[in-house]
Amino acid sequence: MTEGEFWEQVFPEEYAMLKENLTAEEFENFSAMKKYWGDDHPELPYGANVWDENGPVSLRSIKNGETSIYGLKNQNIDKSGYVIKGANQDAEFTVNRLCLLLGRKSGIVLCADNLRRKGSSIVYSGTGRVAGYTSSTELTVTIELYGDGTRVGYDVNYGNKGHTVTVSNSYSNPQSGTLYQSKVIGTSTNPDLTTYTWSPGRLWPYN
Structure with a gap:
């Protein structure tokens, strides 16, 4: 799962704001990053x-x-x-x-x-x-x-x-x-x- 997939499902409004406030390249790079859970799991x-x-x-x-x-x-x-x-x-x-x-x-x-x-x-x-x-x-x-x-x-x-x-x-x-x-x-x-x-x-x- 990528950061983009996670944010789009869990924090859709914040994800839309990121898209508005980042450059197209920054947004694309962030969205493509693999989601790292650490010791936590996503709050789906x-x-x-x-x-x-x-x-x-x-x-x-x-x-x-x-x-x-x-x-x-x-x-x-x-x-x-x-x-x-x-x-x-x-x-x-x-x-x-x-x-x-x-x-x-x-x-x-x-x-x-x-x-x-x-x-x-x-x-x-x-x-x-x-x-x-x-x-x-x-x-x-x-x-x-x-x-x-x-x-x-x-x-x-x-x-x-x-x-x-x-x-x-x-x-x-x-x-x-x-x-x-x-x-x-x-x-x-x-x-x-x-x-x-x-x-x-x-x-x-x-x-």
Whole structure:
């Protein structure tokens, strides 16, 4: 990912101002620079489903003829190009297929399911898997539920090597008129990565 691609998606207004205030050559050189994340990840609207050691991987880079290979044939990608708009009914299938996108690269694939209702509770869940794993790879998948920006619940599950890890929990005290959203965080060792993705927000109550 280049600086131009990052700024255009995350800071579009500031990016337009840069274009106005820099010379054409300065703007072109800045835009073409490779984005360096350091210890941080880009604050994309919903994170990303696929991460490698350089940061998030754009799903828009997949050619139309290859979408079925990666489980994306009937999926909607959000405006950022990094997140599927709500997991399909088989999140494990989607995660396993997206691992193919990384090939032999080290990375993590995450999926945050749409929030759903069960009785008077909210069910929130997510799935993760490491690509390019070794015999000593370990994965921690944490899911957090937020209501109007405040964390109200969480759960954790663990796995190793290339095993798919699913985590799920329910929240029994949702408040009417509150926007709820879940965040799935994947943390691995060998490779050492920390990644995240968000589910779409939903206003309670919902069907």
